[in-house]
Amino acid sequence: MKETHASPPLTPAVFHILFALATGDKHGYEIMKTVRHDSRGNVTMGNGTLYGSLKRMLADGQIEDAGDRANDDATRRKYYRLTNRGRDMLYAEMQRYLDTVEVINRYGVAPNLQTAGGLP
Amino acid sequence: MKHAIRLYSLLVTLYPRGFRETFGAQMRQTFADHYEDVERSEGHVGLRFWLALAVDELQHVGRQHADSLTKGGVLRKAVVGKAVVVALFFLPLYAACLGLMVNLALALPHPHVSGIFVVIAIASVVLVLPGIVSLTVSCLLVNALASIVAKDKSGAPGSS
Numbered sequence: 001m002k003e004t005h006a007s008p009p010l011t012p013a014v015f016h017i018l019f020a021l022a023t024g025d026k027h028g029y030e031i032m033k034t035v036r037h038d039s040r041g042n043v044t045m046g047n048g049t050l051y052g053s054l055k056r057m058l059a060d061g062q063i064e065d066a067g068d069r070a071n072d073d074a075t076r077r078k079y080y081r082l083t084n085r086g087r088d089m090l091y092a093e094m095q096r097y098l099d100t101v102e103v104i105n106r107y108g109v110a111p112n113l114q115t116a117g118g119l120p
Numbered sequence: 121m122k123h124a125i126r127l128y129s130l131l132v133t134l135y136p137r138g139f140r141e142t143f144g145a146q147m148r149q150t151f152a153d154h155y156e157d158v159e160r161s162e163g164h165v166g167l168r169f170w171l172a173l174a175v176d177e178l179q180h181v182g183r184q185h186a187d188s189l190t191k192g193g194v195l196r197k198a199v200v201g202k203a204v205v206v207a208l209f210f211l212p213l214y215a216a217c218l219g220l221m222v223n224l225a226l227a228l229p230h231p232h233v234s235g236i237f238v239v240i241a242i243a244s245v246v247l248v249l250p251g252i253v254s255l256t257v258s259c260l261l262v263n264a265l266a267s268i269v270a271k272d273k274s275g276a277p278g279s280s
Contacts, residue, residue, distance in 0.1 A: 028150035029157075046176025047150055051143045052183060078146050 007092045013053045016043050018062065018082060018090040025066040027077035028054075054080065062086035124155050124165070131174075134181045136188040202262060209258035217250030 010018070020026060020034035032045050045053075057063045066081035082090070104110045128151045132144050151173075158165050225246055 028146055029153035032150065032154065033157075044172075046173060046180075047147050047154075048176045048178075048180030050150070051139075051147055052180045055139065055143065075149065077149055 007089045009096065010089060010093045011053075012043060013045060013049055014057060014062070015090070015093050016045070017050070017053055017057065018086050018093075021063060021080060021082040022087070022090060025079040025081045027069075027079050029077075031080070057086070060085075062089055121152070121155065121159070125152055128155075128173075131177050131181075134177075136184050138188060139184045202266070205262050205265075206255075206258045209261050210254050213254035213257055214250055217254050218247070221246050221250050 016035040016039060017031055019038060020031045023034075026034065028047075028050060032050060035043055035045050054063065058065070061083055063080045063086050064083050066079040068076045069079055070076050125148060129148060132140060132147055135144070155165060155169075158169055225242070
């Protein structure tokens with residue numbers, strides 16, 4: 001199967017981390033919470049998955065260290081930021097999803113998820 | 121809370137050193153945030169939390185060790201390099217040992233053998249025995265050479 005998009009498909013963990021960082025810099029637990037919230041609880045990420053993915057994404061230049069910041073509780077936490085490369089990869093993945101939705105709509109094979117109870 | 125962080129710190133020590141140095145403190149902080157959040161929202165931290173944590177961490181401990189071993193293909197290159205040198209020693213040694221075994225087998229007086237299985241068994245011994253001997257000798261030679269080279273490198277000027 002030939003892939004016409006610029007970057008290879010992303011793993012679910014990487015996609016959700018990039019998606020979480022698209023709305024602003026975040027620290028580890030903020031990323032975890034955002035992923036759980038955005039996926040409606042379908043994707044839960046443990047520390048091992050999160051930091052293993054962050055390590056690979058840092059090495060690949062998809063994200064960068066945004067420095068340490070102190071929150072309301074005065075504890076300093078490391079923040080991560082999306083790079084241009086990461087944003088491009090996220091947009092390419094979103095385009096793949098949109099293309100898939102377009103094909104589903106064109107063939108009219110989408111199940112009625114609202115009434116079937118698939119979506120809240 | 122303190123005991124939980126201490127227990128989690130033990131889990132973090134299972135990660136490779138490089139990974140631990142880069143992410144260890146962040147992982148402990150993220151764990152503390154998560155633990156505090158669960159305790160606040162659910163009233164207590166149950167077995168399900170610890171089980172999910174242990175499964176996730178242990179999976180990734182293994183993966184990070186595998187990553188650090190094959191970092192930059194160092195391990196793969198070393199294994200392939202060693203295999204090539206072993207093969208260079210092994211092939212001539214095997215040819216020599218095989219020739220010796222065949223000559224010995226033909227020269228020595230032997231009883232009349234019959235049956236295909238007996239012939240195959242004798243042929244296997246004649247073929248395999250030199251193979252085992254040659255491979256063992258080759259590996260010993262390559263290891264001895266590798267240790268001499270490593271000693272030379274560590275004793276070279278400018279090396280720390």
